[in-house]
Amino acid sequence: MNPDNAYIRQHLTAANRLFYEEQGYLVAEELLPAEAITSLKKEAAAIFKGGRGQVEGLLPVAENMPDAEVLKQYVAIHFPHKLSPLIRDFLFKEAIVDILTQIISSNLKCMQSMLFVKGPGKKGQSWHQDEFYIPTRDKSLTGVWIAIDDATIDNGCLWLIPGSHRPGYIRPRVPTDNPEFNEKDSLDISGFPKEAIIPVEVKSGSVIFFNGYTLHSSLSNKTSDHFRTALVNHYMSAESMLPWDQDGKHEPTDDLRDIVLIAGTDPYAWKGITNVNKPYLRPELKAK
Ligand SMILES: O=C(O)CCC(=O)C(=O)O
Numbered sequence: 523m524n525p526d527n528a529y530i531r532q533h534l535t536a537a538n539r540l541f542y543e544e545q546g547y548l549v550a551e552e553l554l555p556a557e558a559i560t561s562l563k564k565e566a567a568a569i570f571k572g573g574r575g576q577v578e579g580l581l582p583v584a585e586n587m588p589d590a591e592v593l594k595q596y597v598a599i600h601f602p603h604k605l606s607p608l609i610r611d612f613l614f615k616e617a618i619v620d621i622l623t624q625i626i627s628s629n630l631k632c633m634q635s636m637l638f639v640k641g642p643g644k645k646g647q648s649w650h651q652d653e654f655y656i657p658t659r660d661k662s663l664t665g666v667w668i669a670i671d672d673a674t675i676d677n678g679c680l681w682l683i684p685g686s687h688r689p690g691y692i693r694p695r696v697p698t699d700n701p702e703f704n705e706k707d708s709l710d711i712s713g714f715p716k717e718a719i720i721p722v723e724v725k726s727g728s729v730i731f732f733n734g735y736t737l738h739s740s741l742s743n744k745t746s747d748h749f750r751t752a753l754v755n756h757y758m759s760a761e762s763m764l765p766w767d768q769d770g771k772h773e774p775t776d777d778l779r780d781i782v783l784i785a786g787t788d789p790y791a792w793k794g795i796t797n798v799n800k801p802y803l804r805p806e807l808k809a810k
Contacts, residue, residue, distance in 0.1 A: 534624050542625050546687035546736035552727040553617050554668065559727045562670050565608045566637055566751055570596055574605040579803040593749060594641040597704070598804040602753075603635040603782070605801050610782070613755055618666055618729060619785050622757055625731065626662050629760035629786030633778065636804075640750040645806075646678050646740035648700070648708035652756065653734035654692050656766050661690060662759040663734025669724045670751035677750040678743040680722045680730060683714055687735035702741045704806060709737055734758075760788045772798055 527541035530550040542548045565574075567589040572580050577599065583592055603610040613632045622630055634656060640646075653663050673679035698708040711719065714737075722730055732738060734756075743750050758764065763777035772778070779796045 545684040546733040627759035634756040645704040648703035648705040660762040667730040682738040686737040687733040
């Protein structure tokens with residue numbers, strides 16, 4: 523496969539689509555305009571300052587505390603679209619939805635957003651497949667990773683293993699003491715050759731699309747002064763039910779209806795919509 527086809531220049535091409543099917547990811551470079559990204563960055567500061575509503579764990583903000591000082595205290599918040607109309611609008615960005623409706627389905631729903639701040643020294647996320655956490659019935663889960671800051675190897679960009687979604691099963695997790703990761707377990711990637719594992723460095727405004735079975739991770743932010751802010755939204759086909767109990771947080775369900783319909787029609791609209799997932803701060807593993 524030509525890795526060049528990993529890059530969406532303006533519109534998705536047949537070669538891009540084929541690349542996505544075979545490699546499980548795509549990169550749309552600088553897809554979103556700088557002004558949109560600037561507004562997102564300001565919104566991130568407002569959220570973590572408590573300006574969009576109180577979230578358990580948010581710390582008091584001293585008067586005139588610079589945004590960077592506030593943000594350095596956090597790794598990520600889950601479900602920010604439930605606090606912020608601006609972030610909710612990002613779920614519907616035309617340039618993103620246009621691509622998703624071509625790689626997933628014309629009927630599209632979103633069930634999760636996550637806003638990563640990841641300041642200097644913050645750890646990364648161990649190897650995983652998103653479908654382990656958010657199971658769909660038709661393997662349509664897709665991550666949309668929007669770079670708010672430039673993402674580099676130094677500040678902890680995404681790493682992934684192209685083509686690793688193809689076997690289409692969830693791999694076992696093993697314990698890890700890798701200090702790069704915030705978790706104590708990880709998918710075992712020792713069977714993959716080094717060259718199979720790639721960093722996805724992208725400029726601010728770029729968007730990475732990846733399949734829910736694609737193995738991915740991120741390492742720690744090794745800079746002393748750069749954030750690696752990113753908004754990550756998860757989508758799936760509206761045709762699939764969503765048996766997602768949030769790792770046991772909720773009662774088992776065959777179809778979690780805490781979703782946002784993004785495009786097309788919802789065959790399950792008759793079930794109504796719920797609001798059970800509340801915004802929460804991602805817990806951080808403290809250094810020993
Ligand atoms: O951005 C990161 O550091 C990790 C993101 C990720 O693993 C995910 O969105 O599933």
